[in-house]
Amino acid sequence: ASAAPDGIRVNQLGFAPQARKVAVLPAGATGEVEVIDAASGAVAWRGRTKPAATWKESGETVMLADFSALTRLGEYRIRADGAAPSERFVVRAGVYAELNRAALKAFYYNRSGMALDAAYAGVYARAAGHPDTRVLVHASAASKERPEGTVIASARGWYDAGDYNKYIVNSGISTYTLLAAFEHYPDYFARKRTGIPESANQLPDILDEALWNLAWMLTMQDPHDGGVYNKLTNQRFDGIVMPAGASTEPRYVVQKGTAATLDFAATMATAARVLKPYEQQLPGLSARMLRAAEAAWEWARANPAVAFRNPAGVVTGEYGDATFDDEFAWAAAELYISSGKDSYYAAMQPAGVSASVPQWADVRGLAWISLAHHRNSLSAVADRKLIAARVDGLAASLAATWRSSAYGVPMQGGDFVWGSNAVALNQSMMLLQAYRLNGKRDYLDAAQAGLDYVLGRNAAGYAFVTGFGARQVMHPHHRPSMADKVAAPVPGFLAGGPHAGQQDKGDCKAVYPSALPALSYIDDDCSYASNEVAINWNAPLVYVSAALDVLGGE
Ligand code: G3I
Ligand code: 9MR
Numbered sequence: 001a002s003a004a005p006d007g008i009r010v011n012q013l014g015f016a017p018q019a020r021k022v023a024v025l026p027a028g029a030t031g032e033v034e035v036i037d038a039a040s041g042a043v044a045w046r047g048r049t050k051p052a053a054t055w056k057e058s059g060e061t062v063m064l065a066d067f068s069a070l071t072r073l074g075e076y077r078i079r080a081d082g083a084a085p086s087e088r089f090v091v092r093a094g095v096y097a098e099l100n101r102a103a104l105k106a107f108y109y110n111r112s113g114m115a116l117d118a119a120y121a122g123v124y125a126r127a128a129g130h131p132d133t134r135v136l137v138h139a140s141a142a143s144k145e146r147p148e149g150t151v152i153a154s155a156r157g158w159y160d161a162g163d164y165n166k167y168i169v170n171s172g173i174s175t176y177t178l179l180a181a182f183e184h185y186p187d188y189f190a191r192k193r194t195g196i197p198e199s200a201n202q203l204p205d206i207l208d209e210a211l212w213n214l215a216w217m218l219t220m221q222d223p224h225d226g227g228v229y230n231k232l233t234n235q236r237f238d239g240i241v242m243p244a245g246a247s248t249e250p251r252y253v254v255q256k257g258t259a260a261t262l263d264f265a266a267t268m269a270t271a272a273r274v275l276k277p278y279e280q281q282l283p284g285l286s287a288r289m290l291r292a293a294e295a296a297w298e299w300a301r302a303n304p305a306v307a308f309r310n311p312a313g314v315v316t317g318e319y320g321d322a323t324f325d326d327e328f329a330w331a332a333a334e335l336y337i338s339s340g341k342d343s344y345y346a347a348m349q350p351a352g353v354s355a356s357v358p359q360w361a362d363v364r365g366l367a368w369i370s371l372a373h374h375r376n377s378l379s380a381v382a383d384r385k386l387i388a389a390r391v392d393g394l395a396a397s398l399a400a401t402w403r404s405s406a407y408g409v410p411m412q413g414g415d416f417v418w419g420s421n422a423v424a425l426n427q428s429m430m431l432l433q434a435y436r437l438n439g440k441r442d443y444l445d446a447a448q449a450g451l452d453y454v455l456g457r458n459a460a461g462y463a464f465v466t467g468f469g470a471r472q473v474m475h476p477h478h479r480p481s482m483a484d485k486v487a488a489p490v491p492g493f494l495a496g497g498p499h500a501g502q503q504d505k506g507d508c509k510a511v512y513p514s515a516l517p518a519l520s521y522i523d524d525d526c527s528y529a530s531n532e533v534a535i536n537w538n539a540p541l542v543y544v545s546a547a548l549d550v551l552g553g554e
Helices: 097-109 118-124 168-184 186-190 205-219 258-278 285-302 325-339 342-348 364-373 384-404 420-438 441-454 479-483 535-551
Strands: 022-026 032-037 043-048 053-055 060-066 074-079 089-091 135-137 229-233 252-256
Touching: 043 060, 097 118, 097 205, 097 535, 168 186, 168 205, 168 229, 168 258, 168 364, 168 535, 186 205, 186 535, 205 258, 205 285, 229 258, 258 285, 258 325, 258 364, 285 325, 325 342, 325 364, 364 384, 364 420, 384 420, 384 441, 420 441, 420 535, 441 535
Parallel strands: 135 252
Antiparallel strands: 022 060, 032 043, 032 074, 053 060, 074 089, 229 252
């Protein structure tokens, strides 16, 4: 099935009964809309659209239909004269449970150094690649204790994306987001089994998954000084091969840096707190993580401005970031919460820290997420009013955009960057923090709109998660999906999404359908700038799908 370009757009999975439910209709449609039972054709809801408006991001003139009043469980389609009907969707509780399970399982499919057994991976079973048990210290990372060429073990971890390298900066925000999902919705994840080798143990699967990467992250810290290497990488990207078929040229740990070290500190401090109740299963680990976090913090204090640039000869992903105030704030906040030491709160200098939608290069929003979640148990130094004001302030501005958007989404202009679908979900994640604080219904509804957007209520008309929805992404830039000879891509991955910059034009022969931001997407595996997958894009999908399942009433 494929949504005609002039079709009615809707979240192709569906909605919880009490959720805000919105569809986008093309300008050619009449203002009369019907939601019909998909099987019987009976009319379940009838109403009118809002007036037409133009979304400059896609150049479309569209109308919104709000059918939230339809709460009866069922499977439906939306129709209107003058437009192709929508795809099918359902109304029921727990509507994102399978999506959430798959989004989390995607991390398993991207594990480095592990064979994926058919018992867990089905047709996506594969041999292990990149054991990383013998990795070289690169010239850029050499120290007295570890000169160039020193061999270290740095196994496990997730591949970053469609490539096979492992980057600390991007691992930090990704791992944190999974830990936060568990910290905020423990009951939801306590029961959730993703079908991984650890599913039979005493830990929730989401923690087992996070531990796979945390174990690797710990190896990326130089034990002699607390500094953390930016990445574990090939010199050049591997070809389009399965992990086991990848180049056997040496892999390196490359240059320590301030951003990587602080992201590590924040993530380890968070993990120390979240894993503390599992002392029996993980003896000593929580304390070890907190020590590692504090040692990283000390290194960053002594080396406060070491920006990362790819050293000569290394051309893989850079995740270069030269501003560190956000990483300092995030690390300080997590260390404060987990250690209870007021000095970290002071070091955060919270009055000078704004809130923004998180992404790999800007992590200050993560500090506010954690402070808001823990606000009732913080020590006296914490300014609770400030915490609430920061979280609400960001949500209010996102909700204002959502309210005035022709598409009814918080996404706009500058949000269509590389990985824009994750911008939508990180916006939702921040809106949800404000909703959890003050219960303002608009924030929940705007957060729902962000998930609706990636699941089909978008200009490209795709449900952007592999394996889900009626109009699916089939060709992500993901080496296993490209090389495995299975027609369907590995499921549960969020495609990067429309990217106004179209920064793969030189390499990708496929043609972008439009120069407009919201249409700058190609479902072709050559399009790494619009159709790659990445751990930092999947993590907010895990968070938001869980939160909306829980808050919508599973
Ligand atoms: O910071 C500049 C800004 O000053 C400028 O105005 C703007 C206009 O183009 O660009 C900004 O830089 C962008 C940067 O991200 C920071 O947002 C670059 O153009 C853009 O190319 C860059 O994209 C990153 C991309 O790697 C290329 O480096 C993506 O955020 C990042 O998600 C992506 O990550 C890759 C890894 O490197 C390798 N593994 C796969 C992964 C996903 O594609
Ligand atoms: O596969 C690489 C992808 O993971 C990166 O995000 C992207 C940008 O750094 O680069 C991809 O590799 C391409 C390389 O940059 C240029 N030659 C084609 C490669 C894709 O096959």
